[in-house]
Amino acid sequence: MSEPVGTFCLVLHSHLPWLAHHGRWPVGEEWLNQAWAHSYLPLARVLRRLAEEGRTDLLTLGVTPVLAAQLDDPHTLRGVHDWLGDWQLRAHQAGGELGAHEHRGSAEALSDFETHWRHGGSPVLRGLAEHGAVELLGGPLAHPFQPLLDPRLRSFSLEQGLRDGETRWGSRPQGIWAPECAYAPGMEQGYATAGVQRFLVDGPALHGQTSAARPVGRSDVLAFGRDLEVSYRVWSPRAGYPGSAEYRDFHTHDHGTGLKPSRVTGRHVDPHEKAPYDPELAAGAVARDAADFVAVVRRRLEDLARADGRPGLVVAAYDTELFGHWWHEGPAWLDAVLRLLPGAGVRVSTLRGAVEAGHVGAPVELGSSSWGSGKDWRVWEGEAVRDLVDLNAEVVRTALDAVDLLVKEPGRSPVADQLLREALLAVSSDWAFMVTKDSAVDYARTRARTHAHAVFEIAHAAATGGPAAELAARWRRADGPFPALDARLLPS
Structure with missing residues (x-):
């Protein structure tokens, strides 16, 4: 078998703020329940299925301590189980093709939850990590914007967040997705003290030079940069896959049941004029867009190999909640992409695996940055x-x-x-x-x-x-x- 053209790392950032006991709808516990039902459950199901087939090093999964706490909390566990049951009742109320589709989804979710999640999210995540399917990333306790935080509280929050991850998952995370990918010069020293070996920054922080992890300053802590050319193929509001006409429209609701009956249809089509959702049409779009993404990744790696004279690295990084909650077909798309990439000559790995494969470049001095608007701190200050x-x-x-x-x-x-x-x-x-x-x-x-x-x-x-x-x-x-x-x- 020929050598891979390069390495692809998919990194997902799972995070919601502390929502338990702070309202239910439209913001509050409803937000958590929807993300749990439509993103966390199906993502874990995809990864478990691939792991059972013997596949390893599928992706790097960040789970913030504040979300991990909610996935284990008895109150929220009861709440999401009730929500899943209510989802099934609403599917029966809807009837027709929409009701049948939603019934299948709710029945699968209920069975999955009752089989795998009743004792919390930690056993699910720990099992995936111990199998080698994922590398788990931790983070500071409640997702603070670290550059603006008092250094004492910043250090405490990070150390205790990593300890929290070790308690829940059985091993201390070696990497983090820093909240908002925010960085200020010198933070790598705090990371080194806490035992953090790698973290994420946005691509512009590395001036687009994201084809290898880079040691920061004089430390051994590695910064991985998001490859925006590849990441935006999914993420971009203008050209990203979730906006395709065949996919389920996130914003259009049936007011009687709260279900989403329509497909996107067109970017400028009024909600009442959108076409009904068609699962078979959406499945065809998933196959099309998964194949397109694999081709995009391969072309990018080929370009990097020509420019650098050696196999390169592509890191595509997203919020987990994009897949399923915002983009209904996202988990199916992930499943297809992870299956197709190896056959296209692309090595799929975790961030840890990328380091072990030698994708480490020269040291770099980083400036202040984030992944927010302007790639600076304006969103938070x-x-x-x-x-x-x-x-x-x-x-x-x-x-x-x-x-x-x-x-x-x-x-x-x-x-x-x-x-x-x-x-x-x-x-x-x-x-x-x-x-x-x-x-x-x-x-x-x-x-x-x-x-x-x-x-x-x-x-x-x-x-x-x-x-x-x-x-x-x-x-x-x-x-x-x-x-x-x-x-x-x-x-x-």
């Missing part, structure tokens, strides 16, 4: 979110000052633990992103202010001899991820 930036600074200062006093007392402090938990949830990068992008703005601001209020209330009670323990316990009933969080481990 721009004028639209100045109030949240100022609020975050006050929250962190208040929490750290209070914790420093509380941990001087002997023994573990549940009050200090909850202060840090609420502070981390308050500074989640999601709230600024949602505000800047004008997506559920009121919900995002309410969430940030709610967690901020918890910090201020608990800290004030602790400082004045008030009922701090009772307040912390009450807040934890809603905001209880990361049970192992121990404020005594905060760097001094």
Whole structure:
């Protein structure tokens, strides 16, 4: 068999903010349930099926600690099981071809959940990793925008996030998808201290030179860059596959059942004029677009090999929730692509496998970057979110000052633990992103202010001899991820 033309790494970033106990619909637990049903369940099913066929090193799967906590939480496990049952009831209500299609989907999801997921997401992810099907990436606890975070809390959040991953999956993640792919010069030193060996940046951070991992500065920590030429073949709102006429339209709903009855039909077609969804038509589009993507990857690798004189690397990276939740046919497309690539002479691997195969280039000095608009930090520190930036600074200062006093007392402090938990949830990068992008703005601001209020209330009670323990316990009933969080481990 001839040598592969190069290596392809698919990297998926699975993340949702802490949604449990913070509203249900249209934003809140409904968001989690939809992503779980339409993305996490079918993706795991695809990977499990490929693994059972003996395939390994299929992709690199990032799962943020805050999402992993929700996939294991008894409250959210009960909630998604109820949601799956309701999905089946709505399918029966719809009737016709739409109802039949949705019935098949809901029945498969219910069976899958009850067979594999009833004890949480960690056994599912751990099984895939132990089989060698995936490499799991971790991250800081509640998805903060790290460059803007106090260094003490940044270090604590990353170390505890990696420990959380080790507890859930049986091995400490060696790589991370940094929240928002955000980087500031010097962060590689914190990564090295935490044992992080590799992380993701967006392609422009490496000036498009993404055909190899690059050691950052004088460290041994490797930066992998997204190949935008390949990634945008899927992701681009103008030319990406999910916008094709045959695929199910995400935005059009049947108001009686909440189901999606239409296909895209056309970019400028009004919702009431869209054609009915046709699964067979969509399946044909999946086959077409999977073959096209494989051809795009191969051509890119051939170009890199000619330019560099050796086999190169392509890293295509996406939000997991794109596949299934946003793009209904996405999991089937992934299945087809992962099957077709080896036959096209492309080596499929994880990031770890790419390093082992020698795809490591010369050291690089990185500037500040992210994968947001402008590839800088404007989404998370721009004028639209100045109030949240100022609020975050006050929250962190208040929490750290209070914790420093509380941990001087002997023994573990549940009050200090909850202060840090609420502070981390308050500074989640999601709230600024949602505000800047004008997506559920009121919900995002309410969430940030709610967690901020918890910090201020608990800290004030602790400082004045008030009922701090009772307040912390009450807040934890809603905001209880990361049970192992121990404020005594905060760097001094």
